[in-house]
Amino acid sequence: MSGVSVAEERAEILAAQRNDDSFATLWDELQWRGLVHVSTDPEALSELLEGESFTYYCGFDPTAPSLHLGNLVQLLLLRRLQLKGHKPLGLVGGSTGLIGDPRPTAERTLNSRETVAEWVTRLQGQVTRFLASDGENAVRLVNNLDWTAPLSAIDFLREVGKHFRVGTMLKKDAVAARLNSDEGISYTEFSYQVLQGFDFLELFRQYDCVLQSGGSDQWGNLTSGTDLIRKVEGRSAHAVGTPLITNADGTKFGKSEGNAIWLDPEMCSPYTFYQFWLNQADADVIDRLKVFTFLSRAEIEDYERQVAEEPFKRAAQKRLALEVTTLVHGAAAAQGAIDASEALFGRGDLAALDESTLRGAVSELPQVVLPPTAKFIARPITQLMVEAGLVKSAGEARRAIAQGGVYVNNAAVESEDRALEAADLLHGRFAVLRRGKKTLAGVVAAG
Template sequence: MTAVDERAEILAAQRNDHSFETLWDELEWRGLIHVSTDAGALSELFEGAPFTYYCGFDPTAPSLHLGNLVQLLLLRRIQLKGHKPLGLVGGSTGLIGDPRPTAERTLNSRDTVAEWVTRLQGQVSRFLSSEGENAVRLVNNLDWTAPLSAIDFLREIGKHFRVGTMLKKDAVSARLNSDEGISYTEFSYQILQGFDFLELFRQYDCKLQSGGSDQWGNLTSGTDLIRKVEGQSAHAIGTPLITNSDGTKFGKSEGNAIWLDAEMCSPYTFYQFWLNQADADVIDRLKVFTFLSRAEIEDYARQVEEEPFRRAAQKRLALEVTTLVHGSAATQGAIDASEALFGRGDLATLDLQTLTGALGELKTAEAVAGTAIVQLMVDAGLVASLGEARRAIAQGGVYVNNVQLVADDTVLAESDLLHGRFAVLRRGKKTLAGVRVAQD
């Protein structure tokens, strides 16, 4: 099966849960609504005739991340109801960047932003159907901002914005109260996003914009602008910022975002991220990030309560989301790698990409063939000293590529190398490290 065929099959299998009376009810149950314009009107809109809606994604990096995945899945759920999504990738807003709470963004070059626009458009299109009367349409706000002069922009759009209101926006006020301050460039971002909604309203009769709740000020800048210029109502939905049960920001791994691009976050790393979700968080993750039904999720909630040691919910979550993002083959590779690393499979069967992704999660020692294993254990951080390494081997707790070591003078042989360059060290059942041999 080709990647395109598999993606079509994944999309075809997705369903909204018909045990809910309305889509709005399901979105609320899944925890996808933090703030919105008129909830009653939105519920009626969802149940009515097909309408156009959108979400914007700025190319401030070469890949989308888990926060963006929340929006993509919300767009997909609304599309499954029969409505028409627009995926906006911001070729103009990406040149500026929305204000961060702490510091000014570094502006990327036009060529870089253009390249990232193309990459993000490809990612957006993978999660939404391009078939049928409500096929996704990709748009780029550079198309309508580039031809507009600064004078025309100020006269036609800027005059509808009040500085006092703009200053009250959360991101703006946070920056004004910081040592960094805020530039006029980032201060103007909300005007550009409001203009986007107005333009899409005019071109496509777009009635709804979604985004993270931290973007609420930018979302309502569009609804306000449409009301002032066109005298009509439009809607906005702000999804909650997802956090862990301990209050930390979700989707961060040692300070790095969990990206949707396999080159920036390997399928193995991605799978392990979901597999390691806490019991207190996993059910909420199933609601937001999977298309499992309410009945299925409630059954997993029972299993978490009664048999948490089985981690059935985490395994299903990791399977579903990794397959959604990376496909079934990469997901199976991640599962195989996880099993093999901990001695329940054959490391030699892992392809180079999967093995490299898995070892990327481990402390790794650089080596040459012929190096003593005890020295590699020290270099890789498995033990603090050569003496400790020898004692661990004597106790039968050290493995090279899942083969138990019996002699403490064993060296790394060419035959030990996986794909001619890697080896896996394990101490006990769960403590792992990698060895990498430089190639000529």
């Protein structure tokens, strides 16, 4: 999209999104896509979604400087409701982020107020990228620090705390898990569900917000809000818990070698992001298309057929990677990731890749790190191949070169004495070694 600003491209992406009118109701579509694991009242929610415009929300705590794939599930659910004409509130928790919801295993490390405030701003910017900011049902950002900070501890305990029963709080899954662990749970994290319940009450009062969504692991926190509204206001409110997405083998989805897949390109490059989706298993890819894309039921069912009949083509994975990378990082970044994938394996020009894309691609490879360019000394290719793990010995490296199977930046190495020169470094820092068709390593001059 040359010549198109980031804001214009984002607007075009949002404008192209649609719910699938082949379903009788939005609730039917949400269930088909696997976006509903638990809810307060399915029949009432289905009617609510088909009725007049209402306000709903999801909360995101700034416990990291970026949202991740689990948050993306919520953002896409918010967007589907917005497309139906309903009004989203994106809550970034400036107060709950100072505490953090209880993890199943250990107490969180508390971040400073300054850090949390910075992360609030960053996450607010990410939330607004996935929801329309104009029109009658434009997204509205809210921060729970606005209504918790003015309250004294005594006021909070009197006005909110008195409505919570300790016995009920102890039964919440996250709390129960921690109570049964060696770590235990602090009063700080134990009180998190009270704060989240208070959020829903305040949004109900201020905006007539009647629905909260979140992950199913947050169900206890979600229902703390619906219970509080019922006790204090005598009104009903709703909650929807999305399933925790796992792979077909039962492992947690959204992790890559132990690291979360972040939405911030500085924390997870578009190339890495694209490769994550491209590498989805056949058993998982159709479910991913349902949750993470706006492809229609008919399109997804066609990809399901292709997976069954021609899995070697990986058409569903390629479409998934393209769709989600474009959604999160834009069309240019998605195309850059595709170009990098092609170029790494000799089907494109590595020198044509921009520095950011090349850096992201090389970061995924085994690497040899050299001194900065200013101190660069030519290194034999055979030595670099050993250091990178492409071969076990210099002798094996020489034989591979003699057989014509070694490349530097996709150019064949023709001499066993060939050395890597400073001039070989793309963007002054990077080179790609390849043995055969698929075995790769990166060479990086330290910055």
